[in-house]
Amino acid sequence: MRQGRWLKVYSLTYLVFIYAPVLLLPIFAFNDSAIVAFPLTGFTTKWFEELWSATVMHEALWNSLYVGIATAVLSTVFGTCAARASTRFDFRGKKAAMGFIMLPLVLPEIIVAVALVVVLVQMGISLSLFAVVLGHVLICTPFSIAILSSAFNNLDLSLEEASLDLGETPFSTFFRVTLPLVAPGIVSSLLISFTISLDEFIIAFFLTGTDPTLPVYIWSQLRFTAKLPGVVSLGSLLLLASLILLLAAEYFRRRANKKAGTEGDGTGGFL
Amino acid sequence: MSAVPAEGKPLLGGRFRFWLKSEEASGFKLLSPAFLYALVMLAAPLAMVVVISFWTQELIDFDRSFTLKNYEEAWTDPIYRVLMLRSLAISGIVTVTTVILAFPIAYFVSFHVKHHKPLWILLITIPFWTSYLLRVFLWKVILGYNGVLNSGLIELGLIEEPLTFILYNATTVVITLAHAWAPFAILPIFVSLEKIDRSLLEAAEDLGDGPIQRFFRVTLPLAMPGVIAASLIVFIPTVGDYVTPRLVGGNSGLMIANIIQLQFGQASNAPLGAALALSAMVIVAAISVLIVWSSRRFTKRQAR
Known part of the structure; x- marks a missing residue:
């Protein structure tokens, strides 16, 4: 298959293009030069040591963790209810309501950010990390719904029926049968929403008051050339964190599919 | 039910x-x-x-009487018109390039990869999960005057002077966006290719179509929904992108989101910012509807 070989070469080249920028992070994070450029001058860990003592950055990190955890919990709660509703029940207006909830997926983030700023300022609520959480929940809920819908779709309804027939109440059925079966999906949703929130910039940029999140902090550093090596080393740590979170989420998603006895479609559950 | x-x-x-x-x-x-x-x-x-968007900004408060002045300014002031048209042009180019570049890899994974499909999909999606801000920043580092690309090429002796056409302009914005949105284009196309009933392809072959004819008469029309979805997924958010033009666009690469942010920030003219944001949204929505509508007509004619 000659055609197949050419396509393979093309696809591998494309992967290199996709990964090239990201691979620069670890290279320059350990490069002993204040300028991020070739030639490489030597190995150092001093940029990481600088990060260790950068107190403003530490505050930004805590802010991001707070926002990320709050966002992950809230959007997963919303997502669980909505995914359950859309996969298990049929009712009038379901399609329209679901379409509306999923709308933030296709809206430019700047529109979401602008709308939230306007309304919060009008209501006299000061911009803060809490405001960032409100915005992040809005954009993370659709992802939670997508992940959890596939978890609920794979659920065998007869298991719940059996539990009800055997005398369990609907409440205990949910906690003893349904929840354990979709638990991996819930963990995956928590991890994905956390990762999205941790990386999100525009909404945080508009809504955060005086407390920066990590991306907003990074943005403020980009203006200074001297700070770039520090940003690169911080970036490689973030890259590592994102990768770990992601692989964990993927692991749980696959377990969710396995538990339900299906293979899944291999698309990450987002389509 | x-x-x-x-x-x-x-x-x-x-x-x-x-x-x-x-x-x-x-x-x-x-x-x-x-x-x-x-x-x-x-x-x-x-x-x-x-x-x-129908109010007027006063020093710190709004004049709440109804006015169309903001829209008039948003649609007639040459600055806003240039930025709007540039945003649409850049996003249009980004969409076309990204989708054309994405199709072959989606096709490869769907038709030629036998056992490792999930792995390929995972490999394609991983970079999308790393911070968008950082990826854009990295392109700035790569394409800058003393950037990685220029310093690397000089180091290798391939060029003497830094290349300047990749510096802080619309081209840089296109490269960066095409990179950032690649996975979003690949996935929908891949899904629609996966859905194609393989026996249809065999039928086309049995009925005498060559590989190229078969591709254009069977595969491509059937993959069209994915291509359209990919185009919209790339086009809609890129029109409103803020980070990329601000970081790598220079002055000639600024886009509409930058001016919207300015109105809500330093210029503190929220009503004008709102009018600009809504105008952009309406234009993007209209173009999207047009794309979907014309593709429907196209596929209908194909089916006849």
């Missing part, structure tokens, strides 16, 4: 209690938290933006 309330008109209260136990009510109750949240945090704010 939904339970129909019993006929014979019982008391209204009884009927409502009956409805509360129905499937429909259960569905409503479960969906309502997410729905109400979206209503309060998205629909209401968007409505507020619409209202504000």
Whole structure:
């Protein structure tokens, strides 16, 4: 298959293009030069040591963790209810309501950010990390719904029926049968929403008051050339964190599919 | 599925209690938290933006009398018109390049990869999960005057002077965006290719179509929904992108989102910013509808 070989070469080249920028992070994070450029001058860990003592950055990190955890919990709660509703029940207006909830997926983030700023300022609520959480929940809920819908779709309804027939109440059925079966999906949703929130910039940029999140902090550093090596080393740590979170989420998603006895479609559950 | 309330008109209260136990009510109750949240945090704010766009900014407060002045300014001032058209042009180019570049890899994974499809998909999606801000920043580092690309090429002796055409302009914005949105284009195309019934391809071959004819007469038309979805997924958000033009665009690469942010920030003219944001949204929505509509007509004609 000659055609197949050419396509393979093309696809591998494309992967290199996709990964090239990201691979620069670890290279320059350990490069002993204040300028991020070739030639490489030597190995150092001093940029990481600088990060260790950068107190403003530490505050930004805590802010991001707070926002990320709050966002992950809230959007997963919303997502669980909505995914359950859309996969298990049929009712009038379901399609329209679901379409509306999923709308933030296709809206430019700047529109979401602008709308939230306007309304919060009008209501006299000061911009803060809490405001960032409100915005992040809005954009993370659709992802939670997508992940959890596939978890609920794979659920065998007869298991719940059996539990009800055997005398369990609907409440205990949910906690003893349904929840354990979709638990991996819930963990995956928590991890994905956390990762999205941790990386999100525009909404945080508009809504955060005086407390920066990590991306907003990074943005403020980009203006200074001297700070770039520090940003690169911080970036490689973030890259590592994102990768770990992601692989964990993927692991749980696959377990969710396995538990339900299906293979899944291999698309990450987002389509 | 939904339970129909019993006929014979019982008391209204009884009927409502009956409805509360129905499937429909259960569905409503479960969906309502997410729905109400979206209503309060998205629909209401968007409505507020619409209202504000008809107001006038005074020093710290608004003059709340109705005016179309903001829209007049947004649509007639040459600065805003240039930025709007540039945003649409850049996004259009980004969309076309990204989708054309993405198609072959989606095709490869769908038709030629036998056992490692999930692995390929995972490999394609991983970079999308790393910070967008960082990826854009990295392109700045790569394409800058003393950047990685220029310093690397000089180091290798391939060029003497730094290349300048990749510096802080619209081209840089296109490269960066095409890179950032690649996975979004690949996935929908891949999914629609996966859905194609392989026996249709065999049928086309049996009926005498060569590989190229088969591709254009069977595969491509059937993959069209994915291509359209990919185009919209790339086009809609890139028009409103803020980070990329700001970081790598220089002055000639600035886009509409930058000026919108300016109105809400330093220029503190929220009504004008709102009018600009809404105008952009309406234009993008109109173009998207046009794309979907014309593709439907195209596929219908193909089917005939």
